[in-house]
Amino acid sequence: xxxxxxxxxxxxxxxxxxxxxxxxxxxxxxxxxTRPRILLAHLxxxxxxxxxxxxxxxxxxxxEGLEVSLATVYNTLNQFLEVGLLxxxxxxxxxxxFDTNLGGHHHFFVESTxxxxxxxxxxxxxxxxxxxxxxxxxxxxxxxxxxxxxxxD
Amino acid sequence: xxxxxxxxxxxxxxxxxxxxxxxxxxxxxxxxxTRPRILLAHLxxxxxxxxxxxxxxxxxxxxEGLEVSLATVYNTLNQFLEVGLLxxxxxxxxxxxFDTNLGGHHHFFVESTxxxxxxxxxxxxxxxxxxxxxxxxxxxxxxxxxxxxxxxD
DNA sequence: ATTTGTGCAAATCGTTTGCATCTGA
DNA sequence: TCAGATGCAAACGATTTGCACAAAT
Numbered sequence: 001x002x003x004x005x006x007x008x009x010x011x012x013x014x015x016x017x018x019x020x021x022x023x024x025x026x027x028x029x030x031x032x033x034t035r036p037r038i039l040l041a042h043l044x045x046x047x048x049x050x051x052x053x054x055x056x057x058x059x060x061x062x063x064e065g066l067e068v069s070l071a072t073v074y075n076t077l078n079q080f081l082e083v084g085l086l087x088x089x090x091x092x093x094x095x096x097x098f099d100t101n102l103g104g105h106h107h108f109f110v111e112s113t114x115x116x117x118x119x120x121x122x123x124x125x126x127x128x129x130x131x132x133x134x135x136x137x138x139x140x141x142x143x144x145x146x147x148x149x150x151x152x153d
Numbered sequence: 154x155x156x157x158x159x160x161x162x163x164x165x166x167x168x169x170x171x172x173x174x175x176x177x178x179x180x181x182x183x184x185x186x187t188r189p190r191i192l193l194a195h196l197x198x199x200x201x202x203x204x205x206x207x208x209x210x211x212x213x214x215x216x217e218g219l220e221v222s223l224a225t226v227y228n229t230l231n232q233f234l235e236v237g238l239l240x241x242x243x244x245x246x247x248x249x250x251f252d253t254n255l256g257g258h259h260h261f262f263v264e265s266t267x268x269x270x271x272x273x274x275x276x277x278x279x280x281x282x283x284x285x286x287x288x289x290x291x292x293x294x295x296x297x298x299x300x301x302x303x304x305x306d
Numbered sequence: 307a308t309t310t311g312t313g314c315a316a317a318t319c320g321t322t323t324g325c326a327t328c329t330g331a
Numbered sequence: 332t333c334a335g336a337t338g339c340a341a342a343c344g345a346t347t348t349g350c351a352c353a354a355a356t
Contacts, residue, residue, distance in 0.1 A: 032355055034311060054346080069313045074346060076311095088246075094321090094345075096246045108286065119283055128278035132300055133261065133270065140299040145282070147289040185330055187336060207321080222338045227321060247320075247346090 018045065029083035036068045040076050044086070049101035051089060051116040057098075089116060091144050106143040119145065171198060175238075182236035189221045193229050197239070202254035204242060204269040210251075242269060244297050259296040272298065 022041050026033060043060050044050065052060075058073045077098050080086045089097040091109045097116060106124055108117040124143060132138040175194050179186060196213050197203065205213075211226045230251050233239045242250040244262045254271055261270040277296060285291040 032310065034355070036312070067313095071314075071347080072312055078347095090243055090246050093241075093243050093246060093249045096345080108283075108289075110289065111292070117286070123281065123283040124279060125281035126277065127280050128276065129298070130261075130272055130276040132298075132303075135303050136261075136263065136300040137303050138298055139264070139301040142295075142297040142299065144295040144297075145285070145291055146293040146295065147285055148292040150285075150288050150290050185335065187330070189337070224322075224339075225337060228336085231322095249320080 025083065025085060029079075031079060031083065036072050037076055037079075039066050039068065040073065041080075041085070044080075044098075044100055049099070049118055051097050051099050051107075053095050053097055090142075091116065106145070108145045108147050110147045112149055119143075178236060178238060182232075184232060184236065189225050190229055190232075192219050192221065193226065194233075194238075197233075197251075197253055202252070202271055204250050204252050204260075206248050206250055243295070244269065259298070261298045261300050263300045265302055272296075 022045065023033060026037065026041070031037065039061065040057060043057060043064070044052075054070065054074050054077055057077070058068070058070050061068045061073070077086065081088060081098070084102070087099045087102060089099050089107060091097065091107065092114060095114065099116075101118055104121040106119040106121060108119055109115075110117070126141070129138075129141070175198065176186060179190065179194070184190065192214065193210060196210060196217070197205075207223065207227050207230055210230070211221070211223050214221045214226070230239065234241060234251070237255070238253075240252045240255060242252050242260060244250065244260065245267060248267065250269060252269075257274040259272040259274060259277055261272055262268070263270070279294075282291075282294070
């Protein structure tokens with residue numbers, strides 16, 4: 001018996017269907033249904049598409065009054081990555097962003113704030129793409145549109 | 154009087170023209186022509202387009218028998234960045250790559266080895282690009298084509 | 307009963323910084 | 332001369348890891 005807050009989803013609007021889907025995926029990946037994992041999964045997937053760093057997620061967990069260690073947040077995020085529940089977005093060499101939007105899409109990146117904004121893949125039309133060099137497969141196309149606050153000069 | 158090897162470019166094939174151009178830019182940026190800077194500039198620009206990390210450049214300097222501290226390599230690279238002699242490429246959240254190719258272009262990234270390969274910008278044709286959100290200017294379009302070794306299954 | 311996950315603190319990695327000492331203009 | 336640059340080692344921030352304990356199957 002621990003002092004952890006209840007894991008029931010009073011606080012988090014995740015449908016029972018989503019919840020089951022989630023459990024399925026964790027199980028399929030051979031991950032046990034542990035309290036921290038369920039918890040973080042709920043935080044991650046409770047509202048639409050999100051981009052967060054480990055620290056951000058850790059912060060949210062604390063706000064919700066849920067006790068998880070930062071190390072576990074990191075480990076869990078990495079496991080979710082491997083399992084394919086998350087994708088990683090590399091835009092800033094000092095931070096790692098995890099993206100809950102699994103569909104093909106791209107990003108605006110506001111350099112000044114570190115904020116990421118989704119760009120649906122149809123919003124960018126690519127008509128020509130080089131073929132992968134001999135011996136390689138192209139495993140992904142990442143497009144980052146960098147934004148700077150408009151200069152009203 | 155130091156034990157530093159000569160800075161004359163016997164070892165490095167930089168044309169006198171390039172050399173002067175380089176000095177110009179350093180001077181224009183208010184950077185002094187110091188031994189480490191000249192040295193690293195030569196290593197960076199001696200052959201075509203390069204992608205290197207600070208550690209790689211440090212390694213090259215050592216191979217050439219030239220004494221520079223790693224801290225100075227970092228500082229110098231950052232100064233060159235500010236001056237616009239280099240660009241930074243963000244593809245891997247654990248490493249920072251510096252790119253001597255200043256022209257608009259994109260990259261193949263071999264995840265398994267960390268290798269970067271230039272893709273000329275004409276090789277990718279983009280016909281539709283979303284406009285920047287209100288209040289922002291689009292300052293850059295970075296495209297990374299991720300490569301994985303071909304699976305011969 | 308096993309096996310796997312967790313939390314903590316210590317370790318690691320790439321990068322930056324403080325400061326005393328040099329050095330280029 | 333003397334502002335600016337260098338080198339070293341210590342500081343840093345983000346992430347990982349080792350190990351004793353706890354929880355899931």
